[in-house]
Amino acid sequence: MFEDIPVDVSPMYEGERIRSANMFVELAGPKSIGAELVQVEDNVEDGKIQVIGPELTQMKQGDIFPFGINIQIQGEKLEKELEGVIERRIHELCNYVKGFMHLNQRDQIWCRVSNEALEAGFKLEHLAKSLSILFREEFPIIEKISVTIFTNKEEVESFLEMARDQYTQRDARSRELSDEDVDVFYGCLMCQSFAPSHMCVVTPDRTALCGAINWFDCRAAAKMDPDGPIFEIEKGDVIDAEKGEYSNVNEAIAEHSQGTTDRVYIHSVFEYPHTSCGCFEAVAFYIPELDGIGIVDRDFRGETPLGIPFSAMAGQCSGGKQVEGFTGLSLEYMRSPKFLQADGGYGRVIWMPKAMKDSVMEFMPEEMRDKIPTEEEATSINEIKDFITQHQHPVLDLIKQSETESKKEDIEKETPPETEETEYETIPSIPVMAPELSMPAAGGVKIIFKNAKIYAEKVIIKRK
Ligand code: SF4
Numbered sequence: 001m002f003e004d005i006p007v008d009v010s011p012m013y014e015g016e017r018i019r020s021a022n023m024f025v026e027l028a029g030p031k032s033i034g035a036e037l038v039q040v041e042d043n044v045e046d047g048k049i050q051v052i053g054p055e056l057t058q059m060k061q062g063d064i065f066p067f068g069i070n071i072q073i074q075g076e077k078l079e080k081e082l083e084g085v086i087e088r089r090i091h092e093l094c095n096y097v098k099g100f101m102h103l104n105q106r107d108q109i110w111c112r113v114s115n116e117a118l119e120a121g122f123k124l125e126h127l128a129k130s131l132s133i134l135f136r137e138e139f140p141i142i143e144k145i146s147v148t149i150f151t152n153k154e155e156v157e158s159f160l161e162m163a164r165d166q167y168t169q170r171d172a173r174s175r176e177l178s179d180e181d182v183d184v185f186y187g188c189l190m191c192q193s194f195a196p197s198h199m200c201v202v203t204p205d206r207t208a209l210c211g212a213i214n215w216f217d218c219r220a221a222a223k224m225d226p227d228g229p230i231f232e233i234e235k236g237d238v239i240d241a242e243k244g245e246y247s248n249v250n251e252a253i254a255e256h257s258q259g260t261t262d263r264v265y266i267h268s269v270f271e272y273p274h275t276s277c278g279c280f281e282a283v284a285f286y287i288p289e290l291d292g293i294g295i296v297d298r299d300f301r302g303e304t305p306l307g308i309p310f311s312a313m314a315g316q317c318s319g320g321k322q323v324e325g326f327t328g329l330s331l332e333y334m335r336s337p338k339f340l341q342a343d344g345g346y347g348r349v350i351w352m353p354k355a356m357k358d359s360v361m362e363f364m365p366e367e368m369r370d371k372i373p374t375e376e377e378a379t380s381i382n383e384i385k386d387f388i389t390q391h392q393h394p395v396l397d398l399i400k401q402s403e404t405e406s407k408k409e410d411i412e413k414e415t416p417p418e419t420e421e422t423e424y425e426t427i428p429s430i431p432v433m434a435p436e437l438s439m440p441a442a443g444g445v446k447i448i449f450k451n452a453k454i455y456a457e458k459v460i461i462k463r464k
Helices: 080-094 115-119 124-138 153-174 215-224 247-256 310-317 354-363 381-390 395-412
Strands: 023-028 034-040 049-052 067-074 100-103 110-114 144-150 184-188 200-202 230-234 238-240 282-287 292-297 326-329 349-351 421-425 432-440 446-454 458-462
Touching: 023 034, 023 067, 023 115, 034 080, 034 153, 049 124, 067 080, 067 124, 067 153, 080 100, 080 124, 080 153, 080 215, 110 115, 124 144, 144 153, 153 215, 184 215, 184 247, 200 247, 215 230, 230 247, 282 310, 292 310, 292 354, 310 326, 349 381, 381 395
Parallel strands: 034 067, 049 144, 292 349
Antiparallel strands: 023 110, 067 144, 100 110, 184 200, 184 230, 282 292, 282 326, 421 458, 432 446
């Protein structure tokens, strides 16, 4: 089937990483532009393969090129609503090709070709051909398929514009419903190949954290392939509507995370936040010093106010982990009225990158629009504090409230009991961030923890 393709094509290459030392060229990614799109069309020319722009043989070692993958499909049972889900499989199927690495989705794709693949005679036309074969195999309802790859800058620019327009139309559709309007949510396990305990919960208000799949897409996918990676979850009992906790969602996550997670709050970063695989468009992170939440997206290249960039933060909370105080999310979720509603929504957000803020501005409550600083106004906790104080951010009320409470506690503790040690209960939902913590160990060795997060049910202070 893959006889004309000079490299192996198999699911066993899915986890292959191509580091810069072994990279021939990079396609799309943070230093260039790119997109991928699947469209259901009439009159598709079956088997058509095209590469518009330079082939690998015309590129030089270390080059970075714009890159686009446009797949057109036709079939009697194919619906427009399946486009998003089929498109999401591009990531997985590209990675079946030995020597080709594909990361992310939509207009965030980032690909690399290895030196070995080039030496074996691999070209982009072989990638297109592999995709054509694999998609036909994976989706028997595809009767005709054509694959076009773009590497020419002008062509990628116009393809990107068209693809973004399609994404916007799909996303707008997901705003037609809200969580209360439906009896079923959906689970997606597509990312378990690299995050084995991760399950996305897709609801009308919470578009999948990769941003590529909404509730309507899931409905179409589950109908097409009921035994596939996207499946229905009857909501069951509403345990907490504000936090977004449902009995059957908890059961589903316990079953599909192999028991590593058994509770999820769909609309909160605290206690039991939604788990994060690695494809999220953005991360919400708790800033304990100001009791507020920051959001950073994949496109932001600078450091967050926690002193680490998106990539480092993503590393800390991805892989299917449930890390309290962090949750991966899609930009579309930030357009939902239920966006982190249990935490106060935008009333709790105290920092976000400018470009991201602009893209969701019209969905933010009007009174919050000038109260949330971006990297242009604040890059550190102290600068955020100054900004939110000047702009009367509502999170100040929370800070005042907790200061009043701790003063009350201080008064109560003015006369400490005459005991050898004093115990304090901590607030279980709030982690203490320790940028650097060291402790002596045996043999004159010192152990240093960097960026440690400490959870303690009890703190015991001993008198010497
Ligand atoms: S991020 Fe979630 S919805 Fe998107 S493909 Fe992965 S598991 Fe599915």
